[in-house]
Amino acid sequence: MLKDKKIILGVCGGIAAYKAVELLRLFTKAGADVNVVMTRAASEFVTPLTFQTLSSNPVHTELFNLIAEQEIGHISLADRADLVVIAPATANVIGKIASGIADDILTTTVMATKAPVLFAPAMNVNMYTNPIYQENEAKLRRFGYFFESPVTGALACGWEGSGKLASPEAIFESAASILTEKDLDGRTILITAGPTREELDPVRYITNHSSGKMGYAIAKAARRRGATVLLISGPTSLPAPAGLQLIKVSSAVEMLNEVMVRVADCDAVIKAAAVADYRPVVRESSKIKKSGDSSSIRLVKNPDILAELGRMKSSSNLQTILVGFAAETDSLAENAAIKLNLKNLDMIVANDVTQSDAGFNVDTNRAVIFFRDGSSKSCDLMSKDDLADVILDQIAMQIRETP
Numbered sequence: 379m380l381k382d383k384k385i386i387l388g389v390c391g392g393i394a395a396y397k398a399v400e401l402l403r404l405f406t407k408a409g410a411d412v413n414v415v416m417t418r419a420a421s422e423f424v425t426p427l428t429f430q431t432l433s434s435n436p437v438h439t440e441l442f443n444l445i446a447e448q449e450i451g452h453i454s455l456a457d458r459a460d461l462v463v464i465a466p467a468t469a470n471v472i473g474k475i476a477s478g479i480a481d482d483i484l485t486t487t488v489m490a491t492k493a494p495v496l497f498a499p500a501m502n503v504n505m506y507t508n509p510i511y512q513e514n515e516a517k518l519r520r521f522g523y524f525f526e527s528p529v530t531g532a533l534a535c536g537w538e539g540s541g542k543l544a545s546p547e548a549i550f551e552s553a554a555s556i557l558t559e560k561d562l563d564g565r566t567i568l569i570t571a572g573p574t575r576e577e578l579d580p581v582r583y584i585t586n587h588s589s590g591k592m593g594y595a596i597a598k599a600a601r602r603r604g605a606t607v608l609l610i611s612g613p614t615s616l617p618a619p620a621g622l623q624l625i626k627v628s629s630a631v632e633m634l635n636e637v638m639v640r641v642a643d644c645d646a647v648i649k650a651a652a653v654a655d656y657r658p659v660v661r662e663s664s665k666i667k668k669s670g671d672s673s674s675i676r677l678v679k680n681p682d683i684l685a686e687l688g689r690m691k692s693s694s695n696l697q698t699i700l701v702g703f704a705a706e707t708d709s710l711a712e713n714a715a716i717k718l719n720l721k722n723l724d725m726i727v728a729n730d731v732t733q734s735d736a737g738f739n740v741d742t743n744r745a746v747i748f749f750r751d752g753s754s755k756s757c758d759l760m761s762k763d764d765l766a767d768v769i770l771d772q773i774a775m776q777i778r779e780t781p
């Protein structure tokens with residue numbers, strides 16, 4: 379989603395400057411071409427060499443640089459940018475820009491650019507709540523500048539309160555959202571993610587290898603594209619994505635209940651969750667004690683949530699687009715086609731989970747999307763974020779084509 383985007387990362391002087399290094403890594407990992415611009419104070423905290431090495435681009439610290447001035451360095455930088463992100467942004471730099479002052483490479487670049495600008499402020503809590511700062515921020519917001527607000531926490535100055543730089547992930551997400559076309563605006567998309575947990579007793583459960591990464595990637599991508607997102611998630615270790623409704627569940631039955639009460643309001647349901655097919659017949663209230671040399675567990679079939687939705691769609695006027703996933707170890711196309719028909723789906727994303735770079739627990743995936751009309755689309759190895767956008771492209775297309 380940020381592939382080949384030209385981003386200027388402005389770094390101001392503050393202890394949070396080291397977090398800009400992590401933000402730079404997120405941008406470059408997503409394929410962006412990043413030019414770092416530092417204030418003089420910023421280079422007291424992190425050396426330009428760190429940013430230069432990680433961005434593979436020269437770092438800009440001086441307004442007048444004899445080499446860059448061949449093409450008026452700060453102006454050409456500002457002209458070429460798709461987005462300017464300033465993280466951390468100090469009260470001083472925000473105040474200068476709000477007042478139209480351009481007296482160094484960073485403020486000059488911001489004043490000269492026509493690209494969107496995102497500020498991620500970081501400062502002492504009393505500076506942050508100072509009405510002068512607040513007025514500067516409000517003024518910039520009125521002019522269309524974006525802000526990723528600081529969070530509350532222990533500040534480097536010893537105070538506790540608001541002023542801590544937002545996490546690099548949150549700033550990255552805001553940046554990605556600014557650069558994304560809102561083609562799912564006004565649409566509601568429900569996504570299920572992660573494994574389910576079927577308890578045997580208070581200590582043990584049956585589950586699977588799903589990490590939730592694919593479902594969370596789709597949820598974040600749908601949010602960026604302007605959709606209202608409902609993410610129903612089994613237990614995962616992933617952080618809650620910002621800006622969407624996260625409903626946490628444990629078992630397949632809980633997931634079914636949460637899906638069913640919401641489906642009627644959704645334009646699409648994407649079932650990326652790896653739902654356990656069976657659960658123990660009995661969930662013991664006390665820990666099962668060890669006895670004998672062997673043991674067996676009696677299981678009963680779980681409801682098939684997607685099949686239930688497919689039945690609802692064929693027996694009512696439910697218009698929701700249904701998207702399934704098929705995790706297969708063999709006969710990918712045949713098994714996916716069977717599931718697509720049996721569950722009455724609009725499309726199914728099939729992936730071979732025996733490959734080490736696709737399926738469970740990795741950041742990449744390789745899939746084939748099969749459609750109701752018998753056509754298919756192969757997606758070579760790509761990040762789960764990119765695959766999320768390919769799936770959403772198909773959904774957006776179907777929504778557009780639906781009268």
Ligand code: CTP
Pocket residue numbers: 630649650651652653654655680681682683684685701702703704705706717
């Ligand atoms: N699914 C579901 N409820 C279940 C089982 C599966 O909603 N009880 C959904 C999954 O979320 C996925 C699709 O059905 O979108 C296919 O899941 P998968 O585990 O690949 O296949 P199953 O239908 O369970 O069949 P099998 O395990 O025999 O391959």
